[in-house]
Amino acid sequence: MKSMKYLYAILLMLSLVNCSKDAINPNAEVEKNTLNDVVRDNFGLTYLATALYKSGLNKMLMQDGSYTLLAPSDDAYKAAGYQNPAVVYAEPTGKLVEQGNYHILKNVVLFTGKDLKMNQEEETVLGTKVYWSRVKRGKDTLTTINGGRLLQADTKAANGVMQVLDRLLVPNVHGNLKQALAANADLSLFYQALKVSGLLESLADTTNYTVFAPNNMAIKQLGYPDLEAIQKADPVGLKKLLSYHIAKERKFAQDYFLLTPDGTTSYTETMLNEKTLTINLLGQYNVPNSFTGITIKGTGNSWALTPLRMDVLAGNGVIHVMGQTLQQ
Structure with missing residues:
Protein backbone atom coordinates (compact mmCIF):
# COMPACT_ATOMS: atom_id res chain seq x y z
CA MET A 1 0.00 0.00 0.00
CA ASP A 166 21.01 -0.65 -20.93
CA ARG A 167 22.70 -0.25 -17.53
CA LEU A 168 22.32 1.91 -14.43
CA LEU A 169 25.90 2.96 -13.76
CA VAL A 170 27.33 2.61 -10.26
CA PRO A 171 29.22 5.81 -9.37
CA ASN A 172 32.99 5.48 -9.33
CA VAL A 173 33.87 6.85 -5.89
CA HIS A 174 37.20 5.09 -5.25
CA GLY A 175 40.46 6.57 -6.44
CA ASN A 176 42.13 3.17 -6.83
CA LEU A 177 41.58 -0.56 -6.50
CA LYS A 178 43.16 -0.72 -3.06
CA GLN A 179 40.51 1.68 -1.75
CA ALA A 180 37.70 -0.15 -3.56
CA LEU A 181 38.73 -3.51 -2.07
CA ALA A 182 39.05 -2.01 1.41
CA ALA A 183 35.51 -0.62 1.17
CA ASN A 184 33.98 -4.07 0.53
CA ALA A 185 33.60 -6.04 3.76
CA ASP A 186 33.06 -9.31 1.87
CA LEU A 187 36.56 -8.97 0.37
CA SER A 188 38.39 -8.33 3.64
CA LEU A 189 40.27 -11.65 3.60
CA PHE A 190 41.36 -11.12 0.00
CA TYR A 191 42.50 -7.61 0.90
CA GLN A 192 44.57 -8.92 3.82
CA ALA A 193 46.04 -11.67 1.67
CA LEU A 194 47.10 -9.11 -0.93
CA LYS A 195 48.75 -7.10 1.83
CA VAL A 196 50.70 -10.07 3.19
CA SER A 197 51.73 -11.14 -0.33
CA GLY A 198 53.11 -7.71 -1.16
CA LEU A 199 50.70 -7.18 -4.08
CA LEU A 200 48.36 -4.68 -2.43
CA GLU A 201 50.36 -1.50 -2.98
CA SER A 202 50.64 -2.17 -6.70
CA LEU A 203 46.84 -1.78 -6.84
CA ALA A 204 47.20 1.78 -5.54
CA ASP A 205 49.47 3.04 -8.34
CA THR A 206 48.55 4.48 -11.74
CA THR A 207 48.66 1.19 -13.65
CA ASN A 208 45.25 -0.15 -14.68
CA TYR A 209 44.30 -3.66 -13.58
CA THR A 210 41.43 -6.14 -13.74
CA VAL A 211 41.00 -8.03 -10.45
CA PHE A 212 39.07 -11.28 -10.09
CA ALA A 213 38.53 -10.96 -6.34
CA PRO A 214 37.54 -14.08 -4.36
CA ASN A 215 35.08 -13.25 -1.59
CA ASN A 216 35.61 -14.23 2.04
CA MET A 217 33.89 -17.60 1.64
CA ALA A 218 36.19 -18.50 -1.25
CA ILE A 219 39.29 -17.60 0.78
CA LYS A 220 38.03 -19.63 3.75
CA GLN A 221 37.58 -22.64 1.49
CA LEU A 222 41.32 -22.46 0.77
CA GLY A 223 42.08 -23.00 4.45
CA TYR A 224 42.35 -19.39 5.64
CA PRO A 225 39.41 -19.02 8.05
CA ASP A 226 40.27 -15.56 9.37
CA LEU A 227 42.67 -12.62 9.24
CA GLU A 228 45.01 -14.22 11.76
CA ALA A 229 45.45 -17.29 9.54
CA ILE A 230 46.33 -15.08 6.57
CA GLN A 231 48.83 -13.06 8.61
CA LYS A 232 50.62 -16.33 9.46
CA ALA A 233 50.58 -17.56 5.84
CA ASP A 234 53.62 -17.85 3.58
CA PRO A 235 53.84 -14.58 1.56
CA VAL A 236 55.44 -16.37 -1.41
CA GLY A 237 52.63 -18.91 -1.56
CA LEU A 238 49.99 -16.19 -1.33
CA LYS A 239 51.64 -14.17 -4.07
CA LYS A 240 51.68 -17.21 -6.36
CA LEU A 241 47.97 -17.75 -5.74
CA LEU A 242 46.82 -14.13 -5.92
CA SER A 243 48.86 -13.08 -8.96
CA TYR A 244 46.67 -15.51 -10.91
CA HIS A 245 43.69 -13.31 -9.97
CA ILE A 246 45.05 -10.04 -11.40
CA ALA A 247 45.55 -8.96 -15.01
CA LYS A 248 46.95 -5.74 -16.41
CA GLU A 249 44.61 -3.26 -18.12
CA ARG A 250 41.04 -2.38 -17.18
CA LYS A 251 38.55 -4.79 -18.72
CA PHE A 252 34.85 -4.61 -18.04
CA ALA A 253 33.11 -7.94 -18.61
CA GLN A 254 31.76 -6.86 -21.97
CA ASP A 255 35.23 -5.66 -23.04
CA TYR A 256 36.23 -9.30 -23.46
CA PHE A 257 33.37 -9.62 -25.93
CA LEU A 258 34.41 -6.46 -27.78
CA LEU A 259 38.01 -7.63 -28.05
CA THR A 260 37.14 -10.85 -29.88
CA PRO A 261 36.25 -11.37 -33.55
CA ASP A 262 32.64 -11.96 -34.55
CA GLY A 263 31.64 -15.55 -33.82
CA THR A 264 34.26 -16.02 -31.09
CA THR A 265 33.07 -17.52 -27.81
CA SER A 266 36.15 -17.19 -25.59
CA TYR A 267 39.08 -14.94 -24.76
CA THR A 268 42.46 -15.96 -23.35
CA GLU A 269 43.60 -13.60 -20.57
CA THR A 270 47.21 -13.41 -19.38
CA MET A 271 47.55 -12.86 -15.64
CA LEU A 272 50.31 -11.18 -13.60
CA ASN A 273 52.18 -14.47 -13.20
CA GLU A 274 52.22 -14.86 -17.03
CA LYS A 275 49.85 -17.83 -16.87
CA THR A 276 46.56 -17.75 -18.75
CA LEU A 277 42.90 -18.34 -18.01
CA THR A 278 39.89 -18.59 -20.29
CA ILE A 279 37.04 -16.06 -20.37
CA ASN A 280 33.91 -17.66 -21.85
CA LEU A 281 31.53 -15.24 -23.55
CA LEU A 282 27.79 -15.73 -23.02
CA GLY A 283 25.00 -14.49 -25.26
CA GLN A 284 21.51 -15.23 -26.51
CA TYR A 285 21.24 -18.07 -28.99
CA ASN A 286 20.83 -16.87 -32.58
CA VAL A 287 20.92 -13.18 -31.57
CA PRO A 288 23.87 -11.52 -33.35
CA ASN A 289 26.28 -9.64 -31.05
CA SER A 290 24.21 -10.28 -27.94
CA PHE A 291 26.10 -10.39 -24.65
CA THR A 292 24.75 -11.61 -21.33
CA GLY A 293 27.88 -12.18 -19.25
CA ILE A 294 31.06 -14.18 -18.78
CA THR A 295 32.37 -17.24 -17.00
CA ILE A 296 36.02 -17.72 -16.04
CA LYS A 297 38.04 -20.93 -15.98
CA GLY A 298 41.55 -21.30 -14.64
CA THR A 299 43.69 -24.11 -16.02
CA GLY A 300 43.22 -26.00 -12.75
CA ASN A 301 39.49 -25.40 -12.31
CA SER A 302 37.21 -28.35 -13.02
CA TRP A 303 34.51 -26.07 -14.41
CA ALA A 304 34.00 -22.45 -15.41
CA LEU A 305 33.12 -20.01 -12.62
CA THR A 306 30.41 -17.37 -12.80
CA PRO A 307 31.25 -14.00 -11.18
CA LEU A 308 28.97 -12.95 -8.34
CA ARG A 309 29.34 -9.29 -9.32
CA MET A 310 30.95 -7.70 -12.33
CA ASP A 311 32.36 -4.30 -13.23
CA VAL A 312 33.00 -2.79 -9.79
CA LEU A 313 34.86 0.31 -10.94
CA ALA A 314 37.79 2.15 -9.36
CA GLY A 315 40.05 4.88 -10.64
CA ASN A 316 42.73 2.48 -11.90
CA GLY A 317 40.76 -0.59 -12.84
CA VAL A 318 37.80 -2.86 -12.32
CA ILE A 319 36.88 -5.70 -9.94
CA HIS A 320 34.89 -8.85 -10.71
CA VAL A 321 33.84 -10.54 -7.46
CA MET A 322 34.19 -14.34 -7.42
CA GLY A 323 32.64 -16.97 -5.17
CA GLN A 324 35.55 -19.36 -5.77
CA THR A 325 39.27 -18.99 -6.41
CA LEU A 326 40.94 -19.48 -9.77
CA GLN A 327 43.18 -22.53 -9.84
CA GLN A 328 46.31 -22.68 -11.99
Missing part, protein backbone atom coordinates in the same frame (compact mmCIF):
# COMPACT_ATOMS: atom_id res chain seq x y z
CA LYS A 2 2.83 2.38 0.88
CA SER A 3 4.55 1.76 -2.47
CA MET A 4 1.28 2.46 -4.29
CA LYS A 5 1.00 5.81 -2.51
CA TYR A 6 4.52 6.61 -3.62
CA LEU A 7 3.63 5.63 -7.18
CA TYR A 8 0.53 7.83 -7.23
CA ALA A 9 2.55 10.71 -5.84
CA ILE A 10 5.21 10.28 -8.48
CA LEU A 11 2.70 10.13 -11.32
CA LEU A 12 1.08 13.32 -10.02
CA MET A 13 4.42 15.10 -9.75
CA LEU A 14 5.54 13.99 -13.19
CA SER A 15 2.27 15.19 -14.68
CA LEU A 16 2.84 18.56 -13.01
CA VAL A 17 6.37 18.68 -14.36
CA ASN A 18 5.09 17.85 -17.84
CA CYS A 19 2.71 20.79 -17.67
CA SER A 20 5.11 23.25 -16.06
CA LYS A 21 6.66 24.67 -19.24
CA ASP A 22 3.31 25.61 -20.81
CA ALA A 23 1.86 26.72 -17.48
CA ILE A 24 4.53 29.41 -17.15
CA ASN A 25 3.42 31.03 -20.37
CA PRO A 26 0.84 28.98 -22.27
CA ASN A 27 0.79 31.40 -25.21
CA ALA A 28 4.53 31.57 -25.67
CA GLU A 29 6.17 29.69 -28.52
CA VAL A 30 8.36 26.87 -27.25
CA GLU A 31 11.95 27.94 -27.92
CA LYS A 32 13.89 25.18 -26.17
CA ASN A 33 13.84 21.45 -25.93
CA THR A 34 16.15 20.78 -23.00
CA LEU A 35 17.50 17.45 -21.82
CA ASN A 36 14.88 17.49 -19.09
CA ASP A 37 12.20 17.81 -21.78
CA VAL A 38 13.69 14.93 -23.75
CA VAL A 39 13.64 12.66 -20.69
CA ARG A 40 10.13 13.49 -19.56
CA ASP A 41 8.75 13.01 -23.09
CA ASN A 42 10.28 9.54 -23.42
CA PHE A 43 7.98 6.76 -22.14
CA GLY A 44 10.97 4.44 -21.72
CA LEU A 45 12.70 6.74 -19.21
CA THR A 46 10.10 7.08 -16.44
CA TYR A 47 12.45 5.73 -13.74
CA LEU A 48 15.13 8.24 -14.74
CA ALA A 49 12.58 11.07 -14.80
CA THR A 50 11.60 10.13 -11.24
CA ALA A 51 15.24 10.05 -10.08
CA LEU A 52 16.00 13.42 -11.65
CA TYR A 53 12.90 14.99 -10.09
CA LYS A 54 13.58 13.61 -6.59
CA SER A 55 17.28 14.60 -6.71
CA GLY A 56 16.58 18.06 -8.15
CA LEU A 57 18.94 17.42 -11.07
CA ASN A 58 16.07 18.00 -13.49
CA LYS A 59 16.65 21.72 -12.81
CA MET A 60 20.26 21.44 -14.01
CA LEU A 61 19.05 19.77 -17.18
CA MET A 62 16.67 22.69 -17.83
CA GLN A 63 19.53 25.21 -17.82
CA ASP A 64 21.76 26.40 -20.62
CA GLY A 65 24.86 24.29 -21.00
CA SER A 66 26.62 21.58 -22.95
CA TYR A 67 25.87 18.33 -21.15
CA THR A 68 25.79 14.67 -22.07
CA LEU A 69 23.13 12.74 -20.18
CA LEU A 70 23.82 9.02 -19.85
CA ALA A 71 20.22 7.84 -19.56
CA PRO A 72 19.54 4.36 -18.14
CA SER A 73 16.44 2.83 -19.69
CA ASP A 74 13.54 1.64 -17.57
CA ASP A 75 14.74 -1.93 -18.12
CA ALA A 76 18.16 -0.90 -16.81
CA TYR A 77 16.59 0.27 -13.55
CA LYS A 78 14.57 -2.94 -13.30
CA ALA A 79 17.71 -5.01 -13.82
CA ALA A 80 19.31 -3.07 -10.95
CA GLY A 81 16.48 -4.15 -8.63
CA TYR A 82 14.01 -1.25 -8.85
CA GLN A 83 10.57 -2.80 -9.29
CA ASN A 84 8.85 0.49 -10.11
CA PRO A 85 9.49 4.27 -10.07
CA ALA A 86 8.14 4.45 -6.51
CA VAL A 87 11.13 2.45 -5.29
CA VAL A 88 13.44 4.95 -6.99
CA TYR A 89 11.59 7.85 -5.37
CA ALA A 90 11.96 6.21 -1.95
CA GLU A 91 15.77 6.26 -2.22
CA PRO A 92 17.65 8.85 -0.10
CA THR A 93 18.02 12.11 -1.98
CA GLY A 94 21.79 12.14 -1.45
CA LYS A 95 22.15 8.75 -3.14
CA LEU A 96 20.13 9.89 -6.15
CA VAL A 97 22.16 13.11 -6.41
CA GLU A 98 25.45 11.17 -6.44
CA GLN A 99 24.06 8.62 -8.87
CA GLY A 100 22.61 11.31 -11.14
CA ASN A 101 25.77 13.43 -11.21
CA TYR A 102 27.70 10.35 -12.33
CA HIS A 103 25.35 10.02 -15.31
CA ILE A 104 25.97 13.57 -16.53
CA LEU A 105 29.12 14.46 -18.47
CA LYS A 106 30.56 17.96 -18.38
CA ASN A 107 30.64 18.32 -22.16
CA VAL A 108 28.83 17.08 -25.26
CA VAL A 109 30.02 13.64 -26.37
CA LEU A 110 28.60 12.33 -29.66
CA PHE A 111 29.11 8.72 -30.72
CA THR A 112 27.81 8.62 -34.28
CA GLY A 113 30.87 8.32 -36.49
CA LYS A 114 33.23 8.38 -33.50
CA ASP A 115 36.61 6.64 -33.81
CA LEU A 116 36.87 2.98 -32.83
CA LYS A 117 38.72 2.87 -29.51
CA MET A 118 38.78 1.04 -26.18
CA ASN A 119 38.38 2.46 -22.66
CA GLN A 120 38.41 6.16 -23.44
CA GLU A 121 37.65 8.35 -20.43
CA GLU A 122 35.16 11.18 -19.94
CA GLU A 123 34.70 13.26 -16.80
CA THR A 124 31.35 13.40 -15.05
CA VAL A 125 29.71 16.17 -13.04
CA LEU A 126 30.44 14.01 -9.98
CA GLY A 127 34.14 14.58 -10.66
CA THR A 128 35.06 10.97 -11.45
CA LYS A 129 35.22 9.28 -14.85
CA VAL A 130 33.31 6.92 -17.08
CA TYR A 131 34.94 4.84 -19.81
CA TRP A 132 33.58 4.23 -23.28
CA SER A 133 34.60 1.69 -25.90
CA ARG A 134 33.52 1.52 -29.54
CA VAL A 135 34.29 -1.39 -31.86
CA LYS A 136 33.21 -2.88 -35.15
CA ARG A 137 32.10 -6.49 -34.66
CA GLY A 138 30.75 -8.23 -37.71
CA LYS A 139 28.24 -5.91 -39.36
CA ASP A 140 27.53 -3.97 -36.17
CA THR A 141 29.30 -1.07 -34.50
CA LEU A 142 29.00 -1.54 -30.73
CA THR A 143 29.47 1.16 -28.11
CA THR A 144 29.69 0.54 -24.38
CA ILE A 145 30.02 2.83 -21.36
CA ASN A 146 31.42 1.23 -18.20
CA GLY A 147 30.65 -2.10 -19.82
CA GLY A 148 26.98 -1.25 -20.48
CA ARG A 149 25.64 -1.22 -24.04
CA LEU A 150 24.58 2.02 -25.75
CA LEU A 151 21.01 1.49 -26.99
CA GLN A 152 20.22 4.85 -28.55
CA ALA A 153 22.86 7.38 -29.51
CA ASP A 154 22.99 11.14 -29.84
CA THR A 155 19.48 12.37 -29.09
CA LYS A 156 20.11 16.11 -29.27
CA ALA A 157 18.64 18.81 -27.06
CA ALA A 158 19.10 22.55 -26.72
CA ASN A 159 21.58 22.10 -23.88
CA GLY A 160 23.32 18.89 -24.85
CA VAL A 161 22.82 15.32 -25.95
CA MET A 162 21.31 12.15 -24.47
CA GLN A 163 22.76 8.63 -24.72
CA VAL A 164 20.42 5.80 -23.66
CA LEU A 165 22.08 2.85 -21.87
